[in-house]
Amino acid sequence: MSSPTPDALLGPADVRELAGALGVRPTKQRGQNFVIDANTVRRIVRTAEVRPDDVVVEVGPGLGSLTLALLEVADRVTAVEIDDVLAAALPTTITTRMPERSDRFTLVHSDAMHVRELPGPAPTALVANLPYNVAVPVLLHMLETFPSIERTLVMVQSEVADRLAAPPGSKVYGVPSVKANWYAEVKRAGAIGRNVFWPAPNVDSGLVSLVRRAEPVRTAASRREVFAVVDAAFAQRRKTLRAALAGWAGSAAAAEAALVAAGISPQARGESLAVEEFARIAEHRSAQNTEPKEPVQQ
Known part of the structure; x- marks a missing residue:
């Protein structure tokens, strides 16, 4: 393929000029902070280990800073974009700045949470600067909806990055940590300073790498059943699992029975369990529900 021109990526002046021409002001409602540094987006692409044969899906491309680096x-x-103005302008930006690659670009004008299929070949990678306010739901939705995504690199609020990559027992280990681990091996992949964004956010950002598991979590329980246990376990973090899962199981006694059957102490707390252990709890509760009932004596 031909090499893109050296000035194809967007710099600070380009971003502001393009935004001004479109009448765009980044909004907190949609968590918009545009990357204005070409070195940063190229670093993201390198960290994501994007390959020449990859079909990449990007959520929230904005003005196209990362999109252009991915197309290189x-x-x-x-690219999946919800904003009407940004979605309308992005194809022109790509055609203008990288005409030799524009036929490799497709825009989907939609809320990412509503996307169930994508045009063209199945995506192999997800790379995105995710809006802070919807980062975790969007990430989990994309991983669930597109099992062909093998590698993911997302830029999120640093605190969210810590939660996603936290191991069991960590103070910030919680629902995002467990659910992300259902799909992938998760790790922090770097930090991003505030000065590469416009406007500069009030929080730091972090990169999170997710490599899809070669083998899914082995369990007879469904994803929905496992996630229901996870949600219940962390809804009341300070409680023991026997107490926290009482509502989910129907009673504290039923919760204890499922925990004991799964080989987990009823006095344990959710933040100490790995995703495989949550799966065992769901599996044993499901088995209890399907056991034949004793006939009622007349």
């Missing part, structure tokens, strides 16, 4: 390397890029 990937075979194809599909």
Whole structure:
């Protein structure tokens, strides 16, 4: 393929000029902070290990800073954008700044949470600067909806990055940590300073790498059943699992029975369990519910 022109990526002046021409002001409602540094977006692409044969899906491309960097390397890029003005302008930006790669770009004008299919080949990678206010739901939705995504690199609020990558027993280990681990091996992959954004956010950002598990979590329980246990366990963090899961199981005694059957202490707390242990709890509770009942004596 031909190499993009050296000035194809967006710099600070380019971003502000483009935003001004579109009448765009970043909004807190949609968590918009545009990356204005070409070195940063190239670093993200390198960290994501994007390959020439990758079909990359990007959520929230904004003005196209990361999109252009992805197109330098990937075979194809599909960008999902909810904002009407940004979605209308992005194809023109791509055609103008990287005409030799514009046929490799596809825009999907939609809320990412509503996307159930994408045009063209199945995506192999997800790379995105996710809006802070919806980062975790969007990430989990994309991983669930597109099992072909093998590698993911997302830029999120540093605190969210810590939660996603936290191991069992950590103070910030919680629902996002467990659910992300259902799909992938998760780790922190770097930090991003505030000065590479416009406007500069009031929080630091972090990169999180997710590599899909070669083998899914082995369990007879469904994802929905496992996630129900996770949600219940962390709804009341300070309680023991026997107490926290009482509502989910129907009673504290039923919760204790499922925990004992799964080989987990009823006095343990959710933050000490790995995703495989939550799966065992769900599996044993499901088995209890399907056991034949004793006939009622007449």
